[in-house]
Amino acid sequence: MKKVLIAGGGGYIGTLLSKELVERNHSVEVVDLFWFGNHLIPQVKSNQKNIIDIHMQSLKEFDTVVFLGGLSNDPMAKYSPAMNFVENAAVPSYLAFIAKEAGVKRFVYASTCSVYGYTNNKLMDEDTSLTFPSFPYGISKLAAEKAIMNMESDSFRPIALRKGTVGGWSPRMRFDLVVNAMTKSALTTGTITVNNPNIWRPLVDIRDVCTAYIRAIESSLDVAGVYNVSYDNYTIGRLADEIRDELRSRDHKVQMVINSIEDSRNYKVSTEKAKTELDFTAKHTPRDSVAAILDNLPDNVDFTNEQYYNIKTFKGLFSDT
16 A cells, blocks of 8 residues: 555546545545545545645655646646746646655656647657647646656656546546547537647547556556556547547437648657556547546536636636736
8 A cells, every 4th residue: 555645636637546546545645726626535635725835744654746736738828827837847846856855755747748749740759859849838847847857866766647638537527628528519519620630649548547647656666757648649530530430329410520720739659668667558449438428427417517627717716817
């Protein structure tokens, strides 16, 4: 059993990850402001406060610290670049620093494949020289990743997971991620809109993401480094086709709307390093993600609820930012 602190663990991923860690007999505490409500199971200790207010002394009791906080997507970062750089670059770097000072041996950082920016269809691995993202979210996430990995030592073993775009069901649900958003659109309007069918994205189901974090938390301290986490690389056009097919297989009528809008992100990644060093292989397809959403949606779900959309909740909290 490990004692795990998840900073920012009240969100889409952390809510499900904390539950799975408890089921594996780990002791879990979550520090979060719970902007989107508290959906944690009772066995997880909740601590409602800002991550920046965590004191070094309180970290001495933990074996592992996981950072899942920050502003979680491009719209939030674009809305408040200042808060983006504080929450996505400074805060995780500070948390890693005090965790190391407190003697925590394992630090797991929630990075993103957005750090690859626009790669012109080149397959990216963790050792590929980056062209660097040009947008606030990607810049800030890469800055924190580099700072944290530079703290590595014999006694401090950080792992950064560069996740593809996540989809699927969580008790703290989001409908602003591409798989989930297309599913919601199909259910509410009968259409799936594709802004650019040729853009590439690595995609991964939230259940596989939780498995990747568990592999990182439970791995030998010999392991440290940066790892891509994805099921496979999809064009947005192919993704829309698969989501449409899954919905039609369940008797939903779905039409496609195809546009041609430029995007500043286009990347596909290799996951061989995670397979070799973390023994992690994703197994859920985007269709599986859609199926999980359909199987878990309440009959009376209110798709207009702002808590399903990070940017809407964020704007409500920080309209004067």
